[in-house]
Amino acid sequence: xxxxxxxxxxxxxxxxxxxxxxxxxxxxxxxxxxxxxxxxxxxxxxxxxxxxxxxxxxxxxxxxxxxxxxxxxxxxxxxxxxxxxxxxxxxxxxxxxxxxxxxxxxxxxxxxxxxxxxxxxxxxxxxxxxxxxxxxxxxxxxxxxxxxxxxxxxxxxxxxxxxxxxxxxxxxxxxxxxxxxxxxxxxxxxxxxxxxxxxxxxxxxxxxxxxxxxxxxxxxxxxxxxxxxxxxxxxxxxxxxxxxxxxxxxxxxxxxxxxxxxxxxxxxxxxxxxxxxxxxxxxxxxxxxxxxxxxxxxxxxxxxxxxxxxxxxxxxxxxxxxxxxxxxxxxxxxxxxxxxxxxxxxxxxxxxxxxxxxxxxxxxxxxxxxxxxxxxxxxxxxxxxxxxxxxxxxxxxxxxxxxxxxxxxxxxxxxxxxxxxxxxxxxxxxxxxxxxxxxxxxxxxxxxxxxxxxxxxxxxxxxxxxxxxxxxxxxxxxxxxxxxxxxxxxxxxxxxxxxxxxxxxxxxxxxxxxxxxxxxxxxxxxxxxxxxxxxxxxxxxxxxxxxxxxxxxxxxxxxxxxxxxxxxxxxxxxxxxxxxxxxxxxxxxxxxxxxxxxxxxxxxxxxxxxxxxxxxxxxxxxxxxxxxxxxxxxxxxxxxxxxxxxxxxxxxxxxxxxxxxxxxxxxxxxxxxxxxxxxxxxxxxxxxxxxxxxxxxxxxxxxxxxxxxxxxxxxxxxxxxxxxxxxxxxxxxxxxxxxxxxxxxxxxxxxxxxxx
RNA sequence: AGGGAAAUAGCGUAAUUGGUAACGCAACAGCCUUUGAAGCUGCCAAAUCUGAGUUCGAGUCUCAGUUUCCCUUCCA
Numbered sequence: 001x002x003x004x005x006x007x008x009x010x011x012x013x014x015x016x017x018x019x020x021x022x023x024x025x026x027x028x029x030x031x032x033x034x035x036x037x038x039x040x041x042x043x044x045x046x047x048x049x050x051x052x053x054x055x056x057x058x059x060x061x062x063x064x065x066x067x068x069x070x071x072x073x074x075x076x077x078x079x080x081x082x083x084x085x086x087x088x089x090x091x092x093x094x095x096x097x098x099x100x101x102x103x104x105x106x107x108x109x110x111x112x113x114x115x116x117x118x119x120x121x122x123x124x125x126x127x128x129x130x131x132x133x134x135x136x137x138x139x140x141x142x143x144x145x146x147x148x149x150x151x152x153x154x155x156x157x158x159x160x161x162x163x164x165x166x167x168x169x170x171x172x173x174x175x176x177x178x179x180x181x182x183x184x185x186x187x188x189x190x191x192x193x194x195x196x197x198x199x200x201x202x203x204x205x206x207x208x209x210x211x212x213x214x215x216x217x218x219x220x221x222x223x224x225x226x227x228x229x230x231x232x233x234x235x236x237x238x239x240x241x242x243x244x245x246x247x248x249x250x251x252x253x254x255x256x257x258x259x260x261x262x263x264x265x266x267x268x269x270x271x272x273x274x275x276x277x278x279x280x281x282x283x284x285x286x287x288x289x290x291x292x293x294x295x296x297x298x299x300x301x302x303x304x305x306x307x308x309x310x311x312x313x314x315x316x317x318x319x320x321x322x323x324x325x326x327x328x329x330x331x332x333x334x335x336x337x338x339x340x341x342x343x344x345x346x347x348x349x350x351x352x353x354x355x356x357x358x359x360x361x362x363x364x365x366x367x368x369x370x371x372x373x374x375x376x377x378x379x380x381x382x383x384x385x386x387x388x389x390x391x392x393x394x395x396x397x398x399x400x401x402x403x404x405x406x407x408x409x410x411x412x413x414x415x416x417x418x419x420x421x422x423x424x425x426x427x428x429x430x431x432x433x434x435x436x437x438x439x440x441x442x443x444x445x446x447x448x449x450x451x452x453x454x455x456x457x458x459x460x461x462x463x464x465x466x467x468x469x470x471x472x473x474x475x476x477x478x479x480x481x482x483x484x485x486x487x488x489x490x491x492x493x494x495x496x497x498x499x500x501x502x503x504x505x506x507x508x509x510x511x512x513x514x515x516x517x518x519x520x521x522x523x524x525x526x527x528x529x530x531x532x533x534x535x536x537x538x539x540x541x542x543x544x545x546x547x548x549x550x551x552x553x554x555x556x557x558x559x560x561x562x563x564x565x566x567x568x569x570x571x572x573x574x575x576x577x578x579x580x581x582x583x584x585x586x587x588x589x590x591x592x593x594x595x596x597x598x599x600x601x602x603x604x605x606x607x608x609x610x611x612x613x614x615x616x617x618x619x620x621x622x623x624x625x626x627x628x629x630x631x632x633x634x635x636x637x638x639x640x641x642x643x644x645x646x647x648x649x650x651x652x653x654x655x656x657x658x659x660x661x662x663x664x665x666x667x668x669x670x671x672x673x674x675x676x677x678x679x680x681x682x683x684x685x686x687x688x689x690x691x692x693x694x695x696x697x698x699x700x701x702x703x704x705x706x707x708x709x710x711x712x713x714x715x716x717x718x719x720x721x722x723x724x725x726x727x728x729x730x731x732x733x734x735x736x737x738x739x740x741x742x743x744x745x746x747x748x749x750x751x752x753x754x755x756x
Numbered sequence: 757a758g759g760g761a762a763a764u765a766g767c768g769u770a771a772u773u774g775g776u777a778a779c780g781c782a783a784c785a786g787c788c789u790u791u792g793a794a795g796c797u798g799c800c801a802a803a804u805c806u807g808a809g810u811u812c813g814a815g816u817c818u819c820a821g822u823u824u825c826c827c828u829u830c831c832a
Contacts, residue, residue, distance in 0.1 A: 008769070035832055070831065125830055134828055136757040170830055180759040182828050191830040210832050233761060234827050261762080261825095314780070316769040318762090321825060325767040327782055338794060372795045421792065430790055466790050538791045566792040608809040608819040633810055636818070665811070666774080714776070724776060727813055731775035743812045 006053030010317050012258055016058055016225060025224045028060035029253065032086075033067040033098070033214070036078035038272040039287050039294045040085045042308070042329075046263050049312035051227055052091045063221045065096040069213045071197040079198075085295040089305045098217045099199045101250070105208045105216050106160065108246045109171060109190055113152045117245050118189055119145055120155040121170045128170075132177075132185050139177035139185045159192055162205045166192050173212075175241060183234040184241075187211055211235050215242040219251040226255045229262045230321060260317050266326040266490035268293045269505060274493070283509055284486070288547075290557055291486045291513050301483065302533055302543040302559035307336035323491065333560045337533060337541045339376065340383050342368035342395065345432060345468040346521035346536040346556070348480050350406035352452040352472070355437065361402045361473070366433045368395040385528035397524040401434045404472040406520050408538075411467040412453060414442060421465030423453070430463040432537060468537045475520040478554035481545065482515040482561075519556075526551065533559065589614065596620065603629040612636050626652055638672055645676050654682050664693045667739055694740045697749065700733070703741070704749055707732045718754050726750065 007013060019025050030051040034044060055062035064086065068074045083095055112118035121128065123142045133139035147155075159169050171190035179185055189212045194205045208216075215238070218226045226239075236257045243254060269275065270293050278284045284291055290301030298308060311332035315324050369382045374392045381389040411422040411429075423429045428438045434457070441454040489495050492505040525534065530551075533543040540561035549555035589597060593614045600610035609632050613620050618641025623632055626648045634655060640646060654672060657663040663671075663686060671691070675682040686692070694700060707729055708715055718725045729750045734741045 010769085033832090037832085067832070073831080121830090128830080129828075132828060134757095135759075137828095138757075139828090167830065172830095180757080182759080185828085188830050193830080207830095209830070214832090230761065231826050232832090234759080259761080263768090266767090314768080316780095318769070320762050322768065325781070328768065328780085331781055334793090343791075370789085370791070370794075372789085372793090375795070419792090432790060434790095463790085465792075468791075535791085535793085538793075540793095562791075562793045564792070606809055606819095611819060633818090637810070717776080722776070727775035729775085730813070734775085745812090747812050 005057045006313065007050065007057055008313075008316055011319060012050075012054065012225070012227065012260065012317065013057075015258060016054065019224070020058065025253075027224075028055060028058050029063060029222045029224045029255075030055045030060065030227060031063040031065055031218065031221055031223045032091075033065045033217070034082050035067045035070070035073075036075060036082060037070070037073040038078060038275070039296055040082045041270050041275070041295060042265060042268070042293045042298070043262070043270045045089060045295065045308055046312050046315070047227070047229070047260075048086060048089070048091060049309060050260065050317055053313070054225070054227075060224075061222070062091070062093060063096055063223065064091070064093050065098060065217060065221060067210075067213070067217075068097055068099045068197070068199060069208050069210065071193065071195040071200075071207065074198055076198045081296065085299075088299060089295065089308065096217075096221055097199060098213055099197060101217060101220050102200060102204055102208070104220060104248060104250045105213060106206075108216055108248050109208070109212075110153070110156065111246060111248075112173065112189070113156055113171075114149060115245065116149055116174070118152070118171055118173050119147050120152050120159070121145075121172045121186075121188075122155075122168070125167060132182070135182065141177050141186075145174065145177075145186075156190075159190070159206050160204075162194070164192055166194055168192060171206075173238070173241065175238075181234050181237055183211070184237050187238050211238040212242055215239045215255075216246065216248075216251070218255040219243060219253055222252040223255040224253055226257045228257060228259055230259045230319070231262075232257070233259045259319070261320040261322055263315055264321070264323045265293065265329065266323060267485040267487045267492075268326075269487075269493055274505065277504075277506065278486075281506060283506065290481070290483050300546055300557070302541070302557055303333055304336055304340075304533075307333045310336060326485065326490070330560060334541070334563065337535065337559065339373055341533050341535040341541055342383070342385050343370065343535045343537050344368075344397070344522055344525060345399070345470055346478070346480075346519055346539060346542070347406045347408050347468065347470045347475075348482075348517045348519040348536075348539055349409035350470075350518075350520050351409040351412060351450075353405050353407050353437070353439075353469070354452055354454050355401075355403050355405065355457045356454055357456045358401070358403045361400050361471070362434075364399050364401055364433055365396050366399050367392065368397060385532040385534075387529065397522075397527075399433065399522050399524065400471045400474045401431075401469075402471040402473045405431075405469045406472055406475065407431075407453075407467055407469050412439075412450075414450070422467055424464075428461060428463045430466045431457070432466055432468050434469070435459050436461040436463050468539075470520045470522055472520075474523050476523050476526065476554065478519055478521050478556055480517040480519045480542070480556050480558065482517065482558045484513045484515070485510055486513050521554070521556075525554075535562075538562065600629075600632075605629055605632045609633060609636055616641070618642065622648070628652065631655060634672075637669070638676065646672065646682075650675065650682050654686075657686070661695050661742060662693055663691065664734075664740065664742060666743075667691055667693070691740060693742050694737055695742045695745055697745065700737065700741055700746060700749060703736050704729075704733050704746065704753060707736065708750075708753060715754065726754075729754075 016028055032048040032051045034040065052062045066079055109118060121142060122144045131140045131142055155169060156171060169192060170188050172186045173189055175184045175186055177185050188209050190206050190208055192205060193207050196202055197204060239257050279286060287294055288296040288300045290297050311329050314328060314332060369392060374382060382392050382395045384390045384395050413420055413424055416424045423439055425439050425442055428436050430436050437455040437457045439453050439455045442450045443452050444450050487508045488510045489508045492508040495508055496505040530544050533541060536542050541559040542556040543559060545555040545557050596614040597610050600613050601607060613632065619635055622640045623635045625643060634651060654668050658665050658668045671682045671685050675685065714725050714728060730743055730747050733746045734743055
């Protein structure tokens with residue numbers, strides 16, 4: 001494994017490592033199976049990144065497979081877009097197509113029919129839904145469930161030949177109509193659909209459904225670990241069923257499905273339906289509108305694949321659906337851009353300033369990067385707009401200062417507020433890279449609006465702050481598109497659900513998600529590649545819109561603003577945890593169980609244990625045979641139901657050793673568990689291994705002493721009140737004693753030691 | 757007569773598998789600063805969903821409960 005892993009350890013890497021170690025697989029194969037019926041978005045990058053990175057981390061193979069089993073919605077256009085987007089993300093591979101394996105899937109279906117495991121259903125869809133039952137009512141079979149194999153074979157052949165209309169028949173797996181898992185109530189395998197497939201043309205008029213296709217395709221692709229989101233967890237049963245009952249030389253692996261929690265992002269929606277609605281309602285300009293969560297949109301906005309990958313990596317993976325703070329994305333984007341974006345000056349809301357004492361224009365040589373960026377560079381070099389890495393002194397451009405300049409409207413206040421660090425009348429401020437200016441007059445029109453500021457400039461001096469500027473003569477006008485969050489609330493979908501009637505998520509659209517400004521920018525940018533991502537100092541990160549911008553009509557997208565600790569409104573007070581009163585409900589026991597419960601508690605057995613015993617006759621009878629109710633916790637924890645697992649005498653004897661301080665409790669548990677699997681005499685095990693507990697203070701003390709002297713920092717921490725560390729000391733001592741030390745004695749000794 | 761999954765600082769993820777509750781983001785403070793950015797330093801915050809049990813010791817094991825999410829497409 002490479003030194004820097006792409007995926008932090010998680011529950012999936014744990015499984016993979018176990019499988020690799022046990023030899024279940026030699027090399028892992030993961031896969032990402034998008035359906036080509038829409039554009040890839042941030043949600044996809046999370047899943048794809050996981051699969052890709054896992055394969056990379058474990059030297060495995062990553063497969064990209066188009067899950068194109070539904071000809072009605074899928075298009076070549078989407079295939080191309082998805083592949084293009086994923087390649088842009090840095091995930092490149094030979095693309096596989098589910099539809100290329102239709103023949104294999106068909107043959108396997110025939111096999112299932114032959115085995116009597118699939119049948120042709122012929123009731124209507126509505127009827128079938130009725131027969132399926134509900135979550136708490138079991139399903140019923142239709143009259144067609146018991147058709148003969150021959151008849152099923154014939155019907156399926158005719159389905160394939162195109163003899164029937166859409167929906168007339170359906171191939172179903174014969175599993176279990178009464179299963180509490182709805183997915184297992186004879187799921188559909190194949191449907192009739194007279195539609196042209198974008199890839200297979202009119203070759204097929206029957207198409208496999210998701211559950212069936214997914215399992216077979218994964219096996220064909222040699223997938224070992226098939227990852228999907230949580231909502232498919234019930235489908236796993238079909239997945240396994242299919243793979244257990246189908247045999248075909250093309251099936252290269254026995255894949256297993258594992259589920260991870262989805263990650264949604266605050267202030268966005270990703271469902272295809274909702275994204276389409278945004279476009280149809282003209283809330284955004286299209287799939288690649290930079291406010292959209294699609295990869296195409298993020299790319300157009302100027303966000304880099306590195307930033308998206310770092311974001312995907314940063315949010316990790318777990319078994320819970322989670323909503324991620326938008327700040328996490330924003331951090332990843334800024335963090336990425338900070339070191340790669342040359343700084344230039346652009347004014348978004350121009351405000352005229354006359355430098356009265358400036359005789360002639362001056363050409364200033366300004367650095368593209370501030371010292372901090374240079375300092376954090378690993379190679380001491382910085383990225384020049386021309387794409388090469390150069391020494392910092394070479395990363396400069398020339399900026400002209402003239403008599404007439406523009407500054408940012410917000411950088412001047414006639415009546416300054418407290419803490420204002422910019423230009424005021426009579427105040428001084430530094431013009432970035434040019435000197436100190438002092439304002440002595442504001443020229444107003446009749447309406448009292450300020451037209452321009454009259455200032456004087458001096459090379460050095462004290463100033464309230466630093467502001468950016470652009471020379472009026474040489475500056476170039478441009479259009480600035482300032483993008484902001486698309487919604488006003490973090491969870492527009494959830495909010496919409498809370499509303500009555502047909503209220504929908506569109507009512508939470510942020511009316512200011514796009515602001516268009518006419519700005520002015522220093523001309524140096526014209527000499528550099530148009531794809532350069534810049535930081536406009538004090539304004540944020542920008543780049544030219546790849547579609548709408550041209551040399552004659554510059555359009556810059558704001559990729560993301562700078563973090564602003566000055567103007568941002570203080571965040572709303574922390575959401576309070578709603579602590580609801582917890583009501584303990586009476587648990588339901590049969591009258592018989594209740595009687596047992598009473599008997600057991602009468603024998604001084606705790607409520608929690610008594611419940612277990614009352615409901616488990618095996619445990620109960622075993623405990624009875626030990627003739628000692630005090631052994632209840634041993635019987636329960638070891639799951640002793642049968643004397644063949646462990647002779648009651650052995651249990652009694654071992655516990656006796658524990659009670660007489662001759663064996664530690666943990667050791668006893670380990671030995672008993674071992675005895676249960678090996679059927680060896682636990683007493684002999686203890687004897688032969690010399691596991692008697694060490695209660696001898698004098699032999700324990702040196703070990704304790706060693707542990708204490710080896711960890712002086714922890715000793716002081718303990719003495720400073722971190723008493724939780726007692727566990728560390730006890731654990732270490734026991735470990736070093738080979739597990740034989742009496743923990744109680746050890747703990748007492750350590751406490752005594754540490755408190756002196 | 758339902759089945760399944762989950763719950764750890766404001767957010768996200770960890771915790772040597774029963775032995776120090778940690779990291780990143782956010783927030784806050786200080787330093788630094790020719791970007792109110794960045795950088796550096798510090799700080800706050802969890803009775804690990806609740807209650808009980810076992811244990812010298814529980815985020816981790818057992819039991820009971822609570823809350824949230826998923827499943828009744830011939831979509832995926």
